[in-house]
Amino acid sequence: MKLFSYAQATKPADAVQLLGAQTQSKFIAGGTNLVDLMKYDVESPDRLVDISQLALTQIDATDKGLRIGALARNSDVAANALVMKQFPLLSEALLAGASPQLRNMATMGGNLLQRTRCHYFYDVSQPCNKRAAGSGCGAIGGYNRIHAILGSSPSCIATNPSDMNVALAALDAVVQVTGPNGSRSIPILDFHRLPGNTPQRDTVLEANELITAVDLPTTAIGGKSHYLKVRDRASYAFALVSVAARLAVENGVVRDVRIALGGVAHKPWRLPDVEKNMVGKPATETTFRSAAKALLAGAQPHEHNAFKIQLAENAIVRALQTVS
Amino acid sequence: MWVASRELATRWCVANSRQALSLVLDKISTLVWCLIQPMTFKNMAKKLLGDPINRVDGALKATGRARYSADxxxxxxxxxxxxxxxxxxxxxxxxxxxxxxxxxxxxxxxxxxxxxxxxxxxxxxxxxxxxxxxxxxxxxxxxxxxxxxxxxxxxxxxxxxxxxxxxxxxxxxxxxVKLPLPAGKADMSTPKQMPRVDDQVDTKRGDLAAGLAAAINRMEETYTTPTMNHNAxxxxxxxxxxxxxxxxxxxxxxxxxxxxxxxxxxxxxxxxxxxxxxxxxxxGFGSxxxxxxxxxxxxxxxxxxxxxxxxxxxxxxxFGMVGNRSATVQRLNLATGKDGKLLATAHHSITQTSDFDEFAEPAGTITRMLYACPNLDTTHKFIRANIGTPAPMRAPGEAPGVFALESAIDEMAAQLRMDPLAFRLANYAETDPNKDKPFSSKSLRECYRQGAERFGWSKRPAQPRSLKNGNYLRGMGMATTVYPMNRGESTALVRLKPDGTVQVETATQDLGTGTFTIMTQIAAEVFGLSPDQVTLSAGDSIYPTSSVSGGSRNTASTGSAVTQAAQEVLKKARQMALKDPKSPLFNVAEAEIVVQKGGQLQQKSNPKVGEALTSLLKRNGNKPLEATVQSKQGDEKGKYSMNAFGAVFAEVEVDELLGEVRVTRLLGSFAAGRIVNLKTARSQVLGGMVWAVSMALHEKTVFDPRNNRVMNANLAEYHVPVNADIQEIDGFFIEEADDIVNPAGVKGIGEIGVVGTVSAIANAIYHATGRRFRDLPITVDKVLA
CATH class of the missing domain: 3.90.1170.50 (Aldehyde oxidase/xanthine dehydrogenase, a/b hammerhead)
Incomplete structure (x- = not known):
């Protein structure tokens, strides 16, 4: 870890200004991920701009649904009555992640920007295109049990480690950001990127943009939801595979469905076409399994993670059975 | 009535038979039992299950005032x-x-x-x-x-x-780069010695080939365990x-x-x-x-x-410079006759060491002695890899070795369609078949019996895959657990002061297990005092040399030194009394002088005669009495095999479609000689059982296959169980008197909780699923059907 300077912002616009054009500046809120990365020399900012005092912690009902401030703590969001009533999937996913101590510090914005747990990304002695563009991918040909089976590229097979992001993907969340050129709204499916040949960029967020809120639109058709997380121990482990599922069934027939997968790709994995295809079909294991297979079509395993294909298929079926 | 009963009890106690004592006790009232309880054994009370007092340093630790080395x-x-x-x-x-x-x-x-x-x-x-x-x-x-x-x-x-x-x-x-196991199996060699120098590297007993030939049922399987790191x-x-x-x-x-x-x-x-x-x-766990x-x-x-x-x-x-547990590749052969008795056993272990040092994980040593079997071969080989040198890690050798052995035993029981516990009883070793010596004590039958009863083993259906709970298959498994009594050299000084308090000095460290607490209990008990009347000066090399806290040996070693030094001081006090014309005990035979609760010396045959240690010392110059004793193993080592034994029962639930295993119940019964403090002792065995959950389901040090770099060198990816992984768990002790084993009468308890528990869990997974997992840890990717 190298020495850095520190400044505290009181308004979003000031935060953006304080960050300035310096690429070696970083926002810090809960710090649950950034401080770890700094300790491992994965991130070496010269300057930290503390945004934790900005008034972005509110959780408010809007005419379209719910707006959650970017600095709302994960634990507060998970326990919020509006969230629990309207979007229990988000609450469930948040509580499946990290530990109470971490959730007490971690924010919505920070969780959206959580970086991969790829071993090679974390170890600066090893090659990693995400950390050091052009240095190669250590995970390909290395130890890749936790890595991606979908949407990866020859330059990166890392996964997004967040549970929350998977739920947000199934909830059609919209990320609100502000920057030097004003504010914009980014649908969650467009927010995170696939690696391609620029894996150093996890999201479409520009370097000096600040996340201000996450909007959750009320669903047109009600239904049930479930976040299923498969991991190596009962708590405090990243997902090997996770499924955020929402399903509305009427008379035994699928009326509406969302399925997002975690632990399998560089971003939460959702295929809206597969979901559309399910509508009108009987809510049975056959339908669920064929949707699962369609979601996983084109999966490419590496040496240690082939099990994820079968596991994801079983997990999708189980999650949908749980809510059908 | 009290006096008479006590005399009666004392007489029986000298005979030192729990059975005889209980006959006596049947005839006297509960009230009297309470009164005589401190007098259970020999001339001074040695409670078999000692008081569960709180740690002497508990408050310091709980309030953050304990100063660790980094502070x-x-x-x-x-x-x-x-x-x-x-x-x-x-x-x-x-x-x-x-x-x-x-x-x-x-x-x-x-x-x-x-x-x-x-x-x-x-x-x-x-x-x-x-x-x-x-x-x-x-x-x-x-x-x-x-x-x-x-x-x-x-x-x-x-x-x-x-x-x-x-x-x-x-x-x-x-x-x-030379790769570790299981890849790097070229260039195996035979280690020069085992970590415990008394253990032979390879052994042969009887005629393995003849045993195999005579057998009706045979099994041969290979079991593998990964490299692990201690991670205190x-x-x-x-x-x-x-x-x-x-x-x-x-x-x-x-x-x-x-x-x-x-x-x-x-x-x-x-x-x-x-x-x-x-x-x-x-x-520390060895590291x-x-x-x-x-x-x-x-x-x-x-x-x-x-x-x-x-x-x-x-x-x-x-993850490297402070030791690790070697990976192992172990081949087990078992063969039985018509009656389900073992006729042949072979256990061949391959482990790994560094390219600059030799540490051989002694995986096969327990196999030599755990069951009666006339024909047996065990061998140890290792490979050299570019890794940090392995070191003892909680139950070194025993933990991976008994995982293999007790899995194989379970496999043979299944092949024979015998209840796994009945199969073990059929092959019970009455004497140590490796050393060909009697056990100083062995209460394993009682551990099996009480453990099985409390666990409800009789409810286990013989057929695997026959219990379900929703999406989960449920299974029950068990295994024998064991740990040798190790004892090193320790020296302790005990000083009895005229004010009736006692000072103990010995260099020993407290690993976190409660050593400081139980050393005060041991000294207090010899003088009939309360532990708060004893001050321990320890944790510093300025005090007399003491044993390592490893191999479950410190209570046997330093506890024996404290016992002997305290007994030596007591002997001096007795002699002082019998030579002191002003003492009520003047001219009473030394063997007739006993110490009672509260630090009272008394005449055994006439308890009304006696005086407090304090008055004796005050009258005799008001000076402390002290003794320093260097304590080490004597010829009992050559005459007996000394081990703690136990039985572990596990219940698991397995979701095969998601690869998930949860350990819903764990119960261990242990016989480990005298238990000095029931509270810290129970913590030790529960901690060992949690350690075993970790070994069975979670822990694995992962090396990059190209450069041997550890890729999960952090506690986010090097998994050990969290609270949510541990459900119902309990451990209890069987009363076991052993006056041979060492002066403290104790056997080690730091590691026995680990040893059999790993296979008990694996065996329960077999019973749940009908599938045998021979490669640790048993993770989602392996269980996924």
């Missing part, structure tokens, strides 16, 4: 941060420290280019003592494993040293400073006296010039039993800079 400060202290190798085999060609030295506050970078030369480097080789290993102390430019310490940045603050360490640039000439909560840490040629170290060590010896010999200086202090320890490189590097840096140096390892630095 100690000295004026002018420098912080050291290690620079680690990033290749696994080769040579350092250059170390560029220019940028590091530019960081404000950085005062020096120690490496092989400027490190003090060590006069005792000829001693830097493995010794007969398993904990003396080859150290990397910057005396050459060679790199033997990835994550080896190669330099140390010294600065005024930890932050400065940390930044400096990240700026040291090292270039290497690399050599091909407290990192390895020390503060070292010199005053002239005298070195003081506040060091997190499991062996104060061993550390003092090893540091002195490698520096080439007298032992007396090294003082080692360990006030508190946050666990702090060995004096590893950092213990030399901090005092070397203190010498180089002339200032006190604090060195605290980072978590990732604990």
């Amino acid at each position: 100690i400060k000295r004026p002018g202290m420098l912080h050291g941060v290690l620079v680690m190798s990033t290749i696994a085999n080769g040579k350092i060609t250059a170390i560029d420290t220019a940028d590091a030295l530019k960081v404000p506050g950085v005062v020096n970078v120690m490496s092989h280019q400027n490190a003090p030369k060590l006069a005792g480097m000829d001693k830097n080789k493995p010794s007969e003592i398993a904990t003396d290993r080859v150290l990397h102390v910057f005396q050459d430019d060679l790199v033997h494993y990835n994550n080896q310490p190669i330099a140390m940045v010294l600065a005024e603050t930890l932050e400065q040293a940390t930044e400096g360490a990240s700026l040291v640039r090292v270039t290497y000439q690399t050599q091909p 909560l407290e990192p390895h840490a020390l503060l070292a400073y010199w005053e002239g040629d005298k070195l003081t170290m506040y060091n997190a060590t499991q062996g104060i006296s061993g550390c003092q010896k090893r540091v002195a010999e490698i520096f080439g200086m007298p032992k007396e010039n090294v003082r080692v202090i360990t006030q508190f320890l946050g666990g 702090k039993g060995t004096t590893f490189s950092h213990v030399m590097l901090a005092p070397m840096a203190a010498k180089l800079t002339g200032k006190p140096v604090r060195l605290v390892l980072k978590r990732e630095q604990m």
